[in-house]
Amino acid sequence: MSETYDFLFKFLVIGSAGTGKSCLLHQFIENKFKQDSNHTIGVEFGSRVVNVGGKTVKLQIWDTAGQERFRSVTRSYYRGAAGALLVYDITSRETYNALTNWLTDARTLASPNIVIILCGNKKDLDADREVTFLEASRFAQENELMFLETSALTGENVEEAFLKCARSIPNKIESGELDPERMGSGIQYGDASLRQIRQPRGSAAQTKQQCNC
Amino acid sequence: MSQRSERRGIHVDQSELLCKKGCGYYGNAAWQGLCSKCWRDEYQKARQRQIQDDWALAEKLQREEEAAYVSSHSSSQTQPPQSHSQHSLATFSKFEEKKTNEKTRKVTTVKKFFSPSSRTAPKKESHEAKTPSPSITRQSSIETDRVSRDFVEFLKTLHKPGREIHKHSRAFIDSMGNKKQDLSAEELSECVQDFYQGMSDRLLNHFKGSSEKVDRVMDQVEKYIMTRLYKSVFCPETSDDEKKDLATQHRIRALHWVTIQMLCVPVEEEIPEVSDSVVKAITDIIEMDSKRVPRDKLACITSCSKHIFNAIRVTKNEPASADDFLPTLIYIVLKANPPRLQSNIQYITRFCNPSRLMTGEDGYYFTNLCCAVAFIEKLDAQSLNLSPEDFERYMSGQASPRRQDDPAGWPQSGSRVNPVLTQIQHNLSVLSSLEKRQQQVIEGAQSLEAELTEWQESVAREVQEILERYPLDIKPRASAIDAENVENDRLPPPLQPQVFAG
Numbered sequence: 001m002s003e004t005y006d007f008l009f010k011f012l013v014i015g016s017a018g019t020g021k022s023c024l025l026h027q028f029i030e031n032k033f034k035q036d037s038n039h040t041i042g043v044e045f046g047s048r049v050v051n052v053g054g055k056t057v058k059l060q061i062w063d064t065a066g067q068e069r070f071r072s073v074t075r076s077y078y079r080g081a082a083g084a085l086l087v088y089d090i091t092s093r094e095t096y097n098a099l100t101n102w103l104t105d106a107r108t109l110a111s112p113n114i115v116i117i118l119c120g121n122k123k124d125l126d127a128d129r130e131v132t133f134l135e136a137s138r139f140a141q142e143n144e145l146m147f148l149e150t151s152a153l154t155g156e157n158v159e160e161a162f163l164k165c166a167r168s169i170p171n172k173i174e175s176g177e178l179d180p181e182r183m184g185s186g187i188q189y190g191d192a193s194l195r196q197i198r199q200p201r202g203s204a205a206q207t208k209q210q211c212n213c
Numbered sequence: 214m215s216q217r218s219e220r221r222g223i224h225v226d227q228s229e230l231l232c233k234k235g236c237g238y239y240g241n242a243a244w245q246g247l248c249s250k251c252w253r254d255e256y257q258k259a260r261q262r263q264i265q266d267d268w269a270l271a272e273k274l275q276r277e278e279e280a281a282y283v284s285s286h287s288s289s290q291t292q293p294p295q296s297h298s299q300h301s302l303a304t305f306s307k308f309e310e311k312k313t314n315e316k317t318r319k320v321t322t323v324k325k326f327f328s329p330s331s332r333t334a335p336k337k338e339s340h341e342a343k344t345p346s347p348s349i350t351r352q353s354s355i356e357t358d359r360v361s362r363d364f365v366e367f368l369k370t371l372h373k374p375g376r377e378i379h380k381h382s383r384a385f386i387d388s389m390g391n392k393k394q395d396l397s398a399e400e401l402s403e404c405v406q407d408f409y410q411g412m413s414d415r416l417l418n419h420f421k422g423s424s425e426k427v428d429r430v431m432d433q434v435e436k437y438i439m440t441r442l443y444k445s446v447f448c449p450e451t452s453d454d455e456k457k458d459l460a461t462q463h464r465i466r467a468l469h470w471v472t473i474q475m476l477c478v479p480v481e482e483e484i485p486e487v488s489d490s491v492v493k494a495i496t497d498i499i500e501m502d503s504k505r506v507p508r509d510k511l512a513c514i515t516s517c518s519k520h521i522f523n524a525i526r527v528t529k530n531e532p533a534s535a536d537d538f539l540p541t542l543i544y545i546v547l548k549a550n551p552p553r554l555q556s557n558i559q560y561i562t563r564f565c566n567p568s569r570l571m572t573g574e575d576g577y578y579f580t581n582l583c584c585a586v587a588f589i590e591k592l593d594a595q596s597l598n599l600s601p602e603d604f605e606r607y608m609s610g611q612a613s614p615r616r617q618d619d620p621a622g623w624p625q626s627g628s629r630v631n632p633v634l635t636q637i638q639h640n641l642s643v644l645s646s647l648e649k650r651q652q653q654v655i656e657g658a659q660s661l662e663a664e665l666t667e668w669q670e671s672v673a674r675e676v677q678e679i680l681e682r683y684p685l686d687i688k689p690r691a692s693a694i695d696a697e698n699v700e701n702d703r704l705p706p707p708l709q710p711q712v713f714a715g
Contacts, residue, residue, distance in 0.1 A: 017536040018536065021534065021535070021536070022533075022534030022535060022536070023534075026532060060573070062577055062580075063534060063535035063538075064535050065535045065536050065538065065539035065540075065584070066535075066536055067477075067536060069588075069595070069596045070584065070588060072591065073584045073585075073587035073588040073591065074539070074584050076580050076583050076584060077580055077584070
């Protein structure tokens with residue numbers, strides 16, 4: 001919280017257990033694979049400040065439990081999330097087949113306009129691949145998701161996945177699909193002056209001002 | 214009543230530095246314009262008044278209960294002389310009009326409370342009724358005073374905005390004091406959240422470009438307000454928090470048999486450091502109930518979670534993930550059975566600054582705790598990878614996962630619902646088994662002792678027989694050859710070697 005930033009985005013990392021969700025998180029936050037960080041003090045709660053379109057954005061990333069038996073009780077994670085990484089394991093068809101359920105939960109519980117990127121993790125284990133790039137790419141296209149194959153081990157595409165997601169959020173704000181003023185949009189201002197600048201533009205903001213009066 | 218209201222309305226003005234009492238000494242803003250001596254006197258008077266009011270209220274409630282016990286129409290017959298009592302009665306009537314069920318429950322509670330004391334002598338009644346008030350009042354008032362002083366000291370650093378904040382906060386607390394009887398828990402929550410939002414917006418205008426400063430001020434505001442309101446808004450009577458607390462407590466107690474293996478918890482409690490972290494996590498989650506400010510309660514949850522992560526890290530020798538964290542948190546909650554768990558969760562949800570709950574580290578761990586509690590409530594056989602039959606047997610207490618190793622030792626007949634009795638039966642069975650084993654050890658020891666004695670005797674006897682069968686003749690000792698021989702003169706002289714020339 002000591003770092004200054006213009007925006008704060010709440011991100012989720014969702015997907016079945018064992019797909020490497022926390023490895024992706026650690027790779028993005030610490031730039032190292034989990035196995036290599038045995039003796040470091042782990043950053044259980046992930047956040048990192050990045051630059052998006054000239055603005056400093058703090059990404060606050062929530063790791064979630066992926067076991068099937070917890071699925072019905074982990075819905076409160078989604079409240080107020082602006083973006084999500086939907087992770088499956090390319091060497092496990094079972095984790096790919098579960099994507100539809102995760103996607104439904106995300107769009108129902110967070111927001112229909114939540115920004116989601118599909119991540120096929122463990123790309124370094126191509127010899128054991130069970131899900132082809134083409135198949136997953138088609139699934140992403142049909143569901144209007146961005147798609148990348150990543151490797152938390154080598155770090156390939158990990159940063160790109162988060163940044164690609166983060167870059168899409170300002171676009172959605174401008175197009176009106178995401179309303180930062182609404183509580184629960186997952187976006188918070190870090191700077192009050194920025195909020196004042198933004199308020200007059202939106203008609204919703206003006207309506208809110210009238211309500212305040 | 215009117216005097217109290219007037220004192221609260223005193224406006225602190227810089228030009229009026231002297232004590233309000235006119236005693237000639239300088240006053241202090243922290244003491245509402247009074248000097249230290251007058252403030253102490255005033256404070257004592259307020260406490261005395263509070264004690265008397267509590268006592269009068271207790272007496273009134275007792276009279277009402279007795280009247281209700283005798284007749285159902287006692288409320289119309291009773292005519293309280295004091296205006297304060299009149300006001301309470303009016304409030305009670307209004308309360309009665311709104312919530313019939315709540316009234317029934319309250320009357321039952323009052324009846325239970327006074328039922329034993331109605332049989333004792335009048336002196337003891339008044340003594341017992343009066344005793345709890347001073348200590349409770351003293352403790353809460355001391356804490357409230359400290360928080361108030363801290364708040365005022367903090368606001369001094371802000372100068373003019375600080376005075377505005379103080380004014381608004383006190384006005385809000387006064388209005389809440391008036392409303393609390395009539396509003397439901399959700400309505401109270403909305404009032405507090407609206408106040409936070411309004412205060413935050415006002416502060417954003419003052420501290421342009423510094424959200425960090427706004428956050429710090431809001432933390433202090435929350436601390437001040439919720440400390441003052443805690444008694445009336447935590448587990449309010451208008452809600453079913455208490456019922457949920459008992460249900461959750463009972464549920465967790467019934468699940469005492471759940472093991473680490475069933476939850477797939479990646480924690481090895483045999484390791485001392487891991488065991489230590491588990492104990493600390495349990496302590497933290499239990500301590501949550503002792504805090505008053507939502508932020509402090511969240512700090513307990515966060516500290517608990519960090520100890521859990523440490524336990525997982527030491528066990529697995531790698532950083533933990535959420536796949537590991539949630540089942541471990543569930544396990545900790547089951548072992549801790551924290552007091553008033555639902556009330557605390559509801560209190561945090563209703564009255565915490567909302568920006569902290571949906572984002573931020575505290576919000577993340579609090580969300581996980583809510584998930585853990587929801588899971589415990591919905592837990593079934595499938596959740597633990599058990600068969601429904603096994604699950605039912607464990608829940609009813611007639612079977613235990615640990616006792617499956619020794620099925621013969623446990624009688625299958627009868628269904629014992631009470632887990633305590635089940636445990637006692639189990640303990641008696643174990644003690645009986647231990648007694649038998651000890652008896653066997655004692656018998657073995659005695660047998661071994663007898664065998665040792667017999668062996669010793671038999672060996673002695675055999676040696677004796679051999680000695681009798683083959684008597685040993687010892688011949689006289691022969692003298693050494695080199696001993697001095699008295700007959701040496703008979704021998705010829707020793708031969709001398711002769712050397713022959715070549």
